[in-house]
Amino acid sequence: MRDMLDPAADNIFDAVKTVYTKTGVVETVPKTEHDWEKIRIGAVTLAEGVYLLKIPRPFAPPGDENNSSGSDATELSPAQIKAKLEADPVLWNAKIEALRNVGLEVLEIVKEKRVAELWDAGYNLDQACESCHIQYWYPGDKALLEKIDRDIQERYERSQRAGKPPRGR
Ligand code: HEC
Numbered sequence: 001m002r003d004m005l006d007p008a009a010d011n012i013f014d015a016v017k018t019v020y021t022k023t024g025v026v027e028t029v030p031k032t033e034h035d036w037e038k039i040r041i042g043a044v045t046l047a048e049g050v051y052l053l054k055i056p057r058p059f060a061p062p063g064d065e066n067n068s069s070g071s072d073a074t075e076l077s078p079a080q081i082k083a084k085l086e087a088d089p090v091l092w093n094a095k096i097e098a099l100r101n102v103g104l105e106v107l108e109i110v111k112e113k114r115v116a117e118l119w120d121a122g123y124n125l126d127q128a129c130e131s132c133h134i135q136y137w138y139p140g141d142k143a144l145l146e147k148i149d150r151d152i153q154e155r156y157e158r159s160q161r162a163g164k165p166p167r168g169r
Helices: 005-013 033-054 078-087 089-111 117-136 142-163
Strands: 017-021 024-028
Touching: 005 033, 005 117, 033 089, 078 089, 078 117, 089 117, 117 142
Parallel strands: none
Antiparallel strands: 017 024
16 A cells, blocks of 8 residues: 555646645646656556455554554554455455556546546546545544545536536527
């Protein structure tokens, strides 16, 4: 996660951004072949790398129990994660495939250098990571759950507005 999926995802997250500074707005978009190559490396690493999560292995180093004890525990312990995965391997695999699909989506975008679509791809990527984490890592994190719900609702409302037929006919 920390050393492979996370940095690979950053290659995609960081590819497009708008930063508001005192002197104006700074837009980052991929321009050179090197910029696009970086995104492609991110996409391939995610699409292939996520399949490593199909191989059973310890979730954390021995002794690392996450924030899983006490009344304000928000995280599952590695043993709880393992038990949850074994109880429903189909769900675990679905989360893996969801992330792989975003990787493949980004590869298609890179092929045709469709800059505008990188924004949505970044959002989809974030959702693919979080929807697994919220199930398996920190299901106790209510605030985050609510935030994801709100985001989904807002996007839905925006798409409804965008999809409305023009008035006056
Ligand atoms: C199929 C499920 C799944 C997907 C998809 C997934 N993760 Fe994770 N991730 C986990 C689990 C489970 C843990 C908790 C492991 C632990 O610490 O016990 C975790 C932990 C992490 C950590 C903390 C690792 C550490 O060393 O403390 C990071 C960072 C992370 N994920 C990033 C990502 C990013 C970025 C993505 C998307 C590109 C992603 N993950 C997609 C399941 C997933």
